[in-house]
Amino acid sequence: MEKPLEKHGRVDVVDVLRGLAVMGIILLHSIEHFNFYSYPDTAGRSVWLAFSDKAIWDGLFFLLGGKAYAVFALLFGFSFFIQYDNQRLRGRDFRLRFCWRLILLFLIGNLNASFFTGEVLVLYSLVGFILPLVCRLKDKTIFWLACILLIQPLPLYYTVRACFDPSFVVPALPTGSFWNATSEAQAHGTFWQTLRVNLWEGQLFSLAWAWDNGRVFQTAALFLFGYLAGRKGLFLKENLKIWNKVLCGALVAFFPLYGLGNMLPAFVENPSLRTPLLLIITSLSKFSFMLLLVAAVISAFYRTNLHNLLSQIIPYGKMSLTNYITQSIVGSMLFYNWGFGLHCHLGITASFLVGIVLFFLQYFFCRWWLKHHTHGPMEYLWKRATWLK
Known part of the structure; x- marks a missing residue:
């Protein structure tokens, strides 16, 4: 009898990372x-x-600002590898099916965006098309493409041009009217007014902000690095030594980049040179810190007594899409005018405590839900819709 082909299963440490x-x-x-x-x-x-x-405020943004999102993007690329390679083992080409999956994600993202303007799923659904385009290239080709995207090629061009042309002005998308419209709806709008503005002006502002702040190139790079991590099996225990090297490299890279980013505004007066150069440096700085966090969590999960503690968050990571969308709905209801309007009553400390409560409510719901189901609600719907004939 012919031995059935094995498929890639879930990797617990990936669910831990996704949950965190x-x-x-x-x-x-x-x-x-x-x-x-x-x-x-x-x-x-x-x-x-x-x-x-x-x-x-300062502690959370130093630790998580631009890093939590980056981990999420890295694991998106890894998930594509698992799905693509599992279908390859069955003799199927997953690329067109993944494109359909991205279209579904675009619809899910717009549902999320109608409540929260800063969501990333629409951006992922657009940038994600890079994965089926490059997934059959060699490892080195994908790696160097990811590196080029990571160093922000367009801001790098702006930097070089500003060095040789003092009259050059960095172009920026006009987003002021979009931001003002969303702020007005959040402060005074009804439920339907807020959803309408969030879905149009809010999304235009969010995508424009992502473009102006280098998130488009960085997201594409993270998708590719995540895909390569899947190819190389980097999230498996036997490759832990690689993460020890990554941890050391990230430590060496982060502190000079972080220091340079803080010093730069005092020494570069030309805004057309300072803005793109600072964007490149801060992007690389946050990427280094993200790698440091990922390597630290993986090492702790596989090598220390924290394994059991970190494993507790696995159910939360398995339902990350459900959690991400429900936090937007609940957060909008708590702080916007159409809901409880708590923005004018809760300061940063109180809002932080609200976030902790929201996390634990979601966490205990996830534990209960997965005792009776194999997927979270949104994960199940996305999977079923993906495989519609």
């Missing part, structure tokens, strides 16, 4: 009031509360 990333995203979105930067009057508040607000 979504948890970090929820905490960041909570203190941002879900892209609605409106807070109560701080006059007369205690010194301790002011200290707490600043410590939480």
